[in-house]
Amino acid sequence: xxxxxxxxxxxxxxxxxxxxxxxxxxxxxxxxxxxxxxxxxxxxxxxxxxxxxxxxxxxxxxxxxxxxxxxxxxxxxxxxxxxxxxxxxxxxxxxxxxxxxxxxxxxxxxxxxxxxxxxxxxxxxxxxxxxxxxxxxxxxxxxxxxxxxxxxxxxxxxxxxxxxxxxxxxxxxxxxxxxxxxxxxxxxxxxxxxxxxxxxxxxxxxxxxxxxxxxxxxxxxxxxxxxxxxxxxxxxxxxxxxxxxxxxxxxxxxxxxxxxxxxxxxxxxxxxxxxxxxxxxxxxxxxxxxxxxxxxxxxxxxxxxxxxxxxxxxxxxxxxxxxxxxxxxxxxxxxxxxxxxxxxxxxxxxxxxxxxxxxxxxxxxxxxxxxxxxxxxxxxxxxxxxxxxxxxxxxxxxxxxxxxxxxxxxxxxxxxxxxxxxxxxxxxxxxxxxxxxxxxxxxxxxxxxxxxxxxxxxxxxxxxxxxxxxxxxxxxxxxxxxxxxxxxx
Amino acid sequence: xxxxxxxxxxxxxxxxxxxxxxxxxxxxxxxxxxxxxxxxxxxxxxxxxxxxxxxxxxxxxxxxxxxxxxxxxxxxxxxxxxxxxxxxxxxxxxxxxxxxxxxxxxxxxxxxxxxxxxxxxxxxxxxxxxxxxxxxxxxxxxxxxxxxxxxxxxxxxxxxxxxxxxxxxxxxxxxxxxxxxxxxxxxxxxxxxxxxxxxxxxxxxxxxxxxxxxxxxxxxxxxxxxxxxxxxxxxxxxxxxxxxxxxxxxxxxxxxxxxxxxxxxxxxxxxxxxxxxxxxxxxxxxxxxxxxxxxxxxxxxxxxxxxxxxxxxxxxxxxxxxxxxxxxxxxxxxxxxxxxxxxxxxxxxxxxxxxxxxxxxxxxxxxxxxxxxxxxxxxxxxxxxxxxxxxxxxxxxxxxxxxxxxxxxxxxxxxxxxxxxxxxxxxxxxxxxxxxxxxxx
Numbered sequence: 001x002x003x004x005x006x007x008x009x010x011x012x013x014x015x016x017x018x019x020x021x022x023x024x025x026x027x028x029x030x031x032x033x034x035x036x037x038x039x040x041x042x043x044x045x046x047x048x049x050x051x052x053x054x055x056x057x058x059x060x061x062x063x064x065x066x067x068x069x070x071x072x073x074x075x076x077x078x079x080x081x082x083x084x085x086x087x088x089x090x091x092x093x094x095x096x097x098x099x100x101x102x103x104x105x106x107x108x109x110x111x112x113x114x115x116x117x118x119x120x121x122x123x124x125x126x127x128x129x130x131x132x133x134x135x136x137x138x139x140x141x142x143x144x145x146x147x148x149x150x151x152x153x154x155x156x157x158x159x160x161x162x163x164x165x166x167x168x169x170x171x172x173x174x175x176x177x178x179x180x181x182x183x184x185x186x187x188x189x190x191x192x193x194x195x196x197x198x199x200x201x202x203x204x205x206x207x208x209x210x211x212x213x214x215x216x217x218x219x220x221x222x223x224x225x226x227x228x229x230x231x232x233x234x235x236x237x238x239x240x241x242x243x244x245x246x247x248x249x250x251x252x253x254x255x256x257x258x259x260x261x262x263x264x265x266x267x268x269x270x271x272x273x274x275x276x277x278x279x280x281x282x283x284x285x286x287x288x289x290x291x292x293x294x295x296x297x298x299x300x301x302x303x304x305x306x307x308x309x310x311x312x313x314x315x316x317x318x319x320x321x322x323x324x325x326x327x328x329x330x331x332x333x334x335x336x337x338x339x340x341x342x343x344x345x346x347x348x349x350x351x352x353x354x355x356x357x358x359x360x361x362x363x364x365x366x367x368x369x370x371x372x373x374x375x376x377x378x379x380x381x382x383x384x385x386x387x388x389x390x391x392x393x394x395x396x397x398x399x400x401x402x403x404x405x406x407x408x409x410x411x412x413x414x415x416x417x418x419x420x421x422x423x424x425x426x427x428x429x430x431x432x433x434x435x436x437x438x439x440x441x442x443x444x445x446x447x448x449x450x451x452x453x454x455x456x457x458x459x460x461x462x463x464x465x466x467x468x469x470x471x472x473x474x475x476x477x478x479x480x481x482x483x484x485x486x487x488x489x
Numbered sequence: 490x491x492x493x494x495x496x497x498x499x500x501x502x503x504x505x506x507x508x509x510x511x512x513x514x515x516x517x518x519x520x521x522x523x524x525x526x527x528x529x530x531x532x533x534x535x536x537x538x539x540x541x542x543x544x545x546x547x548x549x550x551x552x553x554x555x556x557x558x559x560x561x562x563x564x565x566x567x568x569x570x571x572x573x574x575x576x577x578x579x580x581x582x583x584x585x586x587x588x589x590x591x592x593x594x595x596x597x598x599x600x601x602x603x604x605x606x607x608x609x610x611x612x613x614x615x616x617x618x619x620x621x622x623x624x625x626x627x628x629x630x631x632x633x634x635x636x637x638x639x640x641x642x643x644x645x646x647x648x649x650x651x652x653x654x655x656x657x658x659x660x661x662x663x664x665x666x667x668x669x670x671x672x673x674x675x676x677x678x679x680x681x682x683x684x685x686x687x688x689x690x691x692x693x694x695x696x697x698x699x700x701x702x703x704x705x706x707x708x709x710x711x712x713x714x715x716x717x718x719x720x721x722x723x724x725x726x727x728x729x730x731x732x733x734x735x736x737x738x739x740x741x742x743x744x745x746x747x748x749x750x751x752x753x754x755x756x757x758x759x760x761x762x763x764x765x766x767x768x769x770x771x772x773x774x775x776x777x778x779x780x781x782x783x784x785x786x787x788x789x790x791x792x793x794x795x796x797x798x799x800x801x802x803x804x805x806x807x808x809x810x811x812x813x814x815x816x817x818x819x820x821x822x823x824x825x826x827x828x829x830x831x832x833x834x835x836x837x838x839x840x841x842x843x844x845x846x847x848x849x850x851x852x853x854x855x856x857x858x859x860x861x862x863x864x865x866x867x868x869x870x871x872x873x874x875x876x877x878x879x880x881x882x883x884x885x886x887x888x889x890x891x892x893x894x895x896x897x898x899x900x901x902x903x904x905x906x907x908x909x910x911x912x913x914x915x916x917x918x919x920x921x922x923x924x925x926x927x928x929x930x
Binding site for chain 1: 547555558559561563569570574577579580582583584585586587589591595597598600601603662663700701702703704705706766767769
């Protein structure tokens with residue numbers, strides 16, 4: 001129990017220490033609250049047309065400076081404003097500008113008037129109840145190790161759905177005793193999406209048919225990942241679905257705990273906010289800047305300058321900003337959603353990020369893009385995390401997701417790159433996020449998501465066997481005529 | 490069968506009876522006084538889904554040392570669950586450096602519009618009789634600013650509040666969109682013999698700005714805006730959004746009409762009376778917070794149709810003590826619908842005269858409203874709900890009506906959204922009926 005307190009303290013400690021006396025007990029996302037955002041792009045200064053000058057004679061120097069700053073663009077287009085000026089007297093123009101300045105005062109954060117934090121109710125007797133572990137003393141005694149939910153020697157299992165039909169591990173001791181190589185864990189966090197229901201992602205993946213790992217060979221590698229790897233279902237990580245900020249602290253702690261046992265965590269979301277605590281946990285375990293990332297997504301997710309310090313559109317920014325992953329070790333694949341502007345792309349280049357948009361796929365074709373992304377993933381680090389937002393696929397394959405964007409990857413593009421990345425790299429972890437089953441009345445989204453994870457499990461099994469050559473495919477299944485290599489003596 | 494006497498003896502023991510000569514009694518006797526007190530606190534044990542009988546069973550298979558460790562671990566959990574200053578964070582930091590910190594809730598004055606217009610509701614129709622296809626609540630004209638409501642002498646203003654956080658399922662945020670896009674909120678009410686759109690002046694006030702990352706940050710603006718609408722004299726017809734919205738809505742009514750000046754009739758499967766959350770607001774605690782903050786008193790509140798496993802006995806007892814009239818499904822099962830409906834009308838008439846109705850879609854059976862964020866079986870039928878809503882809204886001055894937790898994605902058919910519109914229409918019909926009757930004098 002003491003350790004529980006100390007873990008929480010450690011997770012919150014940095015934020016607390018730096019947040020100053022008055023805010024000593026805030027949840028602060030980020031390790032350096034002194035520089036919480038990338039500097040916002042200043043407004044473009046306004047060119048005042050000569051014809052307008054006659055109307056500006058009543059402006060004070062402050063009002064004139066405000067007008068020239070271009071701040072007014074947030075409220076009214078310049079051409080609309082200057083057209084309006086034509087029908088106003090200089091005095092009225094001064095009033096107009098003064099009203100704009102008053103509006104700016106309302107919009108900007110003002111200490112004392114605006115709250116810079118969300119207070120919690122500390123009188124709650126269950127304040128921490130959501131993250132408290134169940135004491136082992138309450139359970140029947142058992143040896144540490146994954147708990148099998150199979151009753152029969154053969155057959156299709158007992159009906160209790162687990163990820164990959166794997167046995168259940170409840171504690172790090174279970175993972176260690178079971179020499180678990182891959183621990184699949186749910187994190188049903190669901191807040192920022194356009195549509196909701198990512199909280200049911202883990203449930204959907206557990207109950208998805210067709211991709212249960214133990215039930216056969218992956219034909220591309222002729223390896224059965226369910227028997228080649230020791231896999232466990234680590235259950236779900238507790239989240240607070242009223243606060244992403246609170247949730248990510250605990251997710252970081254839980255993912256760190258899994259990774260420290262030596263198991264590869266596969267985090268099933270939940271929304272893409274999870275990429276931040278996942279990679280912060282990787283930095284905790286492997287060191288800052290030691291892990292590279294391939295980020296599959298239709299969105300760049302490097303937003304900043306928002307009122308909330310973390311949401312499902314800001315994890316990449318937060319990860320890079322805090323130095324958990326270096327920009328040059330970020331590879332983004334499949335971007336196409338509206339949003340990022342010219343300054344954003346410039347920022348991504350300044351960070352040395354490698355982005356592969358669907359624009360590039362349209363221009364040079366998927367095969368070349370895949371080759372480039374796989375090469376970049378290997379270039380700087382020997383540890384790789386894959387952050388897989390299922391909306392990188394076209395909604396034809398993944399309708400059940402919070403922010404779908406047409407024009408995405410196909411399964412025949414996504415499956416090979418997932419298998420290759422997992423086979424050709426030392427994978428330290430994966431997240432698969434934004435599965436929102438209620439948005440898909442069919443089985444498709446969960447089914448495809450499960451197969452993508454399965455492709456990666458096959459890849460991890462290939463890596464373990466030493467089948468790490470670029471784009472290795474089994475000669476046995478690839479052709480009935482091709483000579484068999486030394487893998488099939 | 491063998492276990493029964495043992496469990497009973499343990500119960501007797503834990504209730505303070507003389508120690509019994511069995512191994513469980515001896516084990517409990519060996520515990521520290523604090524631990525003994527802990528295992529006798531049944532309310533606390535219930536947190537762990539334990540009863541004295543289950544505890545006795547657990548102790549039986551354990552050595553005295555193991556029993557001590559077992560109880561110690563429970564006590565540690567109870568202690569760890571509470572807030573610890575210095576260890577736990579009491580607030581969530583935001584980013585005051587964000588440019589446009591308040592931009593999403595700052596209202597744009599008319600003077601910055603590109604094209605000028607006189608205030609008043611704006612019809613989106615090309616044609617006199619044919620609909621144009623832009624969906625609005627009740628096919629009503631759109632009011633963008635408070636001045637539009639005033640100029641149009643609007644009596645009923647629909648307001649979308651797409652706030653959606655803590656529901657069992659999600660998608661309450663699409664309630665306003667679904668109800669605007671579904672039929673059922675226009676035309677003559679056959680039972681009342683009136684077309685509300687003819688008798689009353691309706692407008693769609695659009696949706697309010699929500700912070701999708703924080704219910705706490707969302708509600709101040711909702712309270713302000715609903716207060717703005719109520720201040721014009723219009724009845725605020727709020728379409729949620731989840732039941733957290735009841736807090737700012739009712740608070741806005743108290744701000745506008747005065748505390749204690751209206752009756753709150755809450756149709757809901759859920760009491761919304763949770764009192765132990767570390768968050769200062771969510772759907773399941775909205776009534777508790779209204780009462781605890783003194784925004785309303787229990788005697789102003791009538792609950793209809795509550796049921797299901799979410800309301801604890803402690804919650805129910807607290808509501809009863811505060812004077813809330815509770816007409817749950819068990820009351821309906823016992824006394825019959827007509828009797829309960831009559832009591833609701835009587836309560837509406839006995840109050841100060843003004844009525845605010847909070848209607849959670851979950852009060853209906855999922856057969857009628859599968860698309861509710863927190864559905865519960867064994868609910869009201871539409872043939873029970875519609876006539877009662879019509880009568881309630883005809884029985885006094887309706888100052889506001891909220892229809893909450895309509896979650897369209899959970900219902901691939903039109904049914905839930907149409908049911909929501911039928912409920913809103915029933916209230917409009919009741920209001921229209923009353924207005925017509927008043928005119929006739």
